[in-house]
Amino acid sequence: MSAQTMQKGTFSSDSDVHVTREDQSKINKFARLNAKLQDLQDEIKDKENLMKNLDDASDELLMVDDEEEPVPFMVADVFFHTPLEETKAKLETLKDELTRQMEELNSKGSRFKEEMALLKRDLYAKFGDNINLEPDED
Template structure:
C-alpha cells in the first residue's frame, strides 16, 4: 500500500473538470463555514451581552417596583417601547429563546457543511494523494 501511495504521489495526475468543480465546492464550503462560525460567535456574544451592573435583566424586571406601570424596552439601537413589566419579561425570554434557536440552526448548517467537506476531502485525497493539500493553514 505504501508503494502505491508513493507511486501515485510521484505520478502526474490530470485534473478533470469534475475535479476542479469538487475543489471549487470545497473552497466555497470552507468559506461559508467560516462565515457561519463568525455569525454564531456574534449571536453568542449578543445573547450573553448584559447591561453594566446587571446580572440578568429578567430578574431585575421581576424585582422592579410594582407601582411602575410601564417600563422601556429597547428593540433597536435608538428605538424604545413601553410595556408592562410582565410583557417586557416575556419579550426578553422570547428574544433569548429565538437567539438560541438561531444559534442552533447555524450550528446545524455548519455540521452539514462539515459532512460535505469530509466527503469531498476523501474523494480528492483518494485521487490526488499528497499532491493536494486541503488542510487549514495553522496561524
C-alpha cells in the same frame, strides 16, 4: 513548498498530477462550502454574543426594585417603556427565537462539514499530499 505552508486547495509542485474537470469541480465546491462554513461560524459567534447580552439583560431585570416602574426596552434604535413582566416575556421570546436560529445554523454547519468530509476523502484519495484542504493555522 511544504504541506504546512500551502494555502487551502493548493497543490504542491513536487509531482505531476493531472487535474480533471471533475476534480476541479470538487475542489471548487469544497472551497465554496468552506467559505460558507466560515460565514456561518461568524454568524453563530454574533448570535452567541447577542444571547450573552440578552442573558445579562435578564439578570439586570432581577435586580429591579420597583416592579410597577416601566422598564426601558430597546427595539432597533428606540427605547420603549414597558411593564417589568412584559419586558421579561419579550426577553424570553427573543432568547427562544435566537436559540432556534442558532440550532438551525449549527445544523446547516454540520451538513456543510459532512459534505466537505466526503469531498476531502475523495480529493485526498486521488491527490494525497499534493493537495492541502486543511484550515490555515494563523
